[in-house]
Amino acid sequence: MKSNRFGLIAVATVLSLALAGGVAAAQMVTQFQTVNAQVTQADAVAASHVSNIRIHVQLRQEALKGGNPAAWSLAPGTLDRLLGNSPPQSSPAIVTAPDTPTISFFPGRVTKGPGTVVVSAQSHSVFLNCAGDLCWGNPNPNTFLTNLGLSTFVHVLDQYAGSTANGRYTVGTAVNATFPIYAPANTLSQNDILQIVHASAVATGKLVGYGHIYHVFLPKGVDTCFDPSLGGGCYSPDNFSTFVFCAYHESVQFSDIGHVLYTVEPFQWPISSTNPGCSLPPGTPNGQVIDSTANALSHEFFETVSDPDPPNGFTVPLGPMSGFEIGDVCHGPFANLSLNGHSYAIQLEDSNTYEACVNSN
Ligand SMILES: [Zn+2]
Numbered sequence: 303m304k305s306n307r308f309g310l311i312a313v314a315t316v317l318s319l320a321l322a323g324g325v326a327a328a329q330m331v332t333q334f335q336t337v338n339a340q341v342t343q344a345d346a347v348a349a350s351h352v353s354n355i356r357i358h359v360q361l362r363q364e365a366l367k368g369g370n371p372a373a374w375s376l377a378p379g380t381l382d383r384l385l386g387n388s389p390p391q392s393s394p395a396i397v398t399a400p401d402t403p404t405i406s407f408f409p410g411r412v413t414k415g416p417g418t419v420v421v422s423a424q425s426h427s428v429f430l431n432c433a434g435d436l437c438w439g440n441p442n443p444n445t446f447l448t449n450l451g452l453s454t455f456v457h458v459l460d461q462y463a464g465s466t467a468n469g470r471y472t473v474g475t476a477v478n479a480t481f482p483i484y485a486p487a488n489t490l491s492q493n494d495i496l497q498i499v500h501a502s503a504v505a506t507g508k509l510v511g512y513g514h515i516y517h518v519f520l521p522k523g524v525d526t527c528f529d530p531s532l533g534g535g536c537y538s539p540d541n542f543s544t545f546v547f548c549a550y551h552e553s554v555q556f557s558d559i560g561h562v563l564y565t566v567e568p569f570q571w572p573i574s575s576t577n578p579g580c581s582l583p584p585g586t587p588n589g590q591v592i593d594s595t596a597n598a599l600s601h602e603f604f605e606t607v608s609d610p611d612p613p614n615g616f617t618v619p620l621g622p623m624s625g626f627e628i629g630d631v632c633h634g635p636f637a638n639l640s641l642n643g644h645s646y647a648i649q650l651e652d653s654n655t656y657e658a659c660v661n662s663n
Pocket of ligand 1: 361
């Protein structure tokens, strides 16, 4: 990244020419605005003055089952308490016993807390330290987000968002962000990411609030860790002992620009040739990088919409999945889903309507 200025630098227009019967037809496929952002001292000051921090983490189940204490610190409920966020106030849990033994209680049923949900939003991809923004595959994740927004799959969210409108979730301004990351640790702290998010939100012209979701994509080889006060767990496929999560979503209140929703998308990469870690195995429709990135991203996107200020949106109120959001309930298995005519290997999402993990509403 060489540019150190803010502002609109490029509007990429991809034209595909279709020849039919000797007539050339130009079809505009996609169009993404891009701005540059370099983190400054002002962003560092802003990152140190945030309030109302709410975080929900996509944990590595192996780390949880293995008893890694850093994983348990980041589990829902525990993490909410560490952050000072009380569990959602809901009416006393009254569970009606099923009348017949063939009907079982669905453990993934979610209920809504006192907070809001995201009825419609633009996704703003933040490509960190990557000239050309193709470090997460070609095409970059904006194409997945576009197809997701036009899919039937995204309508699983209708029951939670309270809208059935098409085209509610779109792709907004991409940000090419620059931030110094130092070897040998190559690790971003929570504060580093807050600085990057703040700089990116300023660079878009302060697009903030519930209509905007930033997705911060970390380049390959970069780890990120939570503060020791939250258990210190990391995304670190190069350091197995601290590697406890795959991605997360968060909301914060900046004192200057206000409420910002964002997700953190580490580079999805295997621990070893025999252990995929958070990534998918090879052989998926778009290759390992694009599909693994899409899988983690879609989990965080669905959860940001249904629970933007964890845990005050939709979560599982009780039982073995207590505190889970809709992505967590269905985390693990993946399927080849057709999104707007394009196949991706990603997980399903939890539906109260069907009491199951589903691929459409
Ligand atoms: Zn999750």
